[in-house]
Amino acid sequence: MARIPYADPTAPEHEAAAAHIVASRKKLGHLHRMLLHSPPVAMGWIEMYDAVRRKTLLSGKLRELAMCQVAAINGADYEWAAHAPIALQEGATQAQLDALPDWSASEAFDATERAALALCDAMTRHVHVPEEVFAAARAVLPERELVELVVTIAGYNCVSRVLEALGINGADKLA
Template structure:
């Protein structure tokens, strides 16, 4: 169970934020129910992550592989379970998902994916990105995509940290919204 109860989106003071979430996600899941405890944060979260997910020029496959890699590094099963199916829809293979936890030893990834994964690892594990890793992604991604790649990795590190700190679990029961 989560560390605190999930918010009730029917509460009058949460309705506006709940509608923002519904308009974007169609339903209010566990993470968003938790975020509703802070309505301005919930609304800002939706705005930012809608930009990352739906208004980015970064390929969906790279985007979702990065989200899954962050989930794997941070041991965030909710994040993995949410994004692995999307990664498959965006063109990742099951072999890539299976190899993602130890991608260095796999031939399932092309040079662009490997550079992005190295960048993701550096950002997630060490924060500071070594010059050679940064040069590799800079050579492969135009500036806008490099910023989008960076924000995707940073953003989903934020997601996993919220999920894990508050012990948000997709199996937790939620009352009807």
């Protein structure tokens, strides 16, 4: 159960931000309804995450594996439920998703995926990335994609923290 009520998208102060979200996402989900409490934050959120999800060169598969790994590490079930199906659509396998908790012991991932997951683990669990972990990611990704991966990992750590702090779990009915 969410810790505060979801914002009313029909309230005059929320209408523009709600319309902006719907124009991008086609619907107002639980997270978006909560973000409407701050229309400028809601609109900025959509702009940033649209850039991360739709305007990067980073492969969709790598992006979604990183998002799922962040969700798994942070125990963000709502985030996992949202991104696991997208990961499968982007080319990840169910075996890869199942192996994420112990990915380093799995043979389901190629060298690029392993480097990305190591970077994801370091950023999510420790914030500070060891030089050897960063060097491994840098060796397999062009600079633009490396920056995009870092921003994706950081951004989806933000998502899981917002979801968990506000108690957004998708089970709540939206009026």
